[in-house]
Amino acid sequence: MKNNLKVHRAIKDITQAELAEEINVSRQTINAMEKGKYVPSTVLALKLARFFEKPVEELFILEEED
Amino acid sequence: MKNNLKVHRAIKDITQAELAEEINVSRQTINAMEKGKYVPSTVLALKLARFFEKPVEELFILEEED
DNA sequence: ACTAAAAGTCAAGTTTATTTTACTTTAAGT
């Protein structure tokens, strides 16, 4: 699974730290997510979708290997 | 976070075991999810959304305490 | 009432998400 967090964060022009605070996770969690280091929980995905005002499917995209 | 898996599974008229096989998780994982015992990963949510042909947001709903 | 399928549950184990602390690197401004 890949994601567009970095892009949408750039559009809103906020830092990883700011996003982390909005969503209530650590900055490293945002960073690791953006770098594709792990798969977030559905709660996190929904919170990000709500924050960016985009459907979950637009932020997170399934890949073959999933 | 709550979910409507049981309803959508009923609409498609399939068992927990069948859904589990479709999605490639254990039957207990489906059962525990339906009973709200834990929050699934985003990959799982996306797979379920794809299977049920519904947006993630329609299957999984954020609550206050999230 | 009997049976069988489906659903529910539980404990133990493995894997993975997430946090915390802390350090290094990159980018941008002055």
Place this chain on the structure above:
DNA sequence: ACTTAAAGTAAAATAAACTTGACTTTTAGT
């Protein structure tokens, strides 16, 4: 070149997802 904010990274610890196997309960059919 210097400074500072932001991003990247990493190790250790904790919490949570998910599996496996086994058992109990519910549901529906006959």
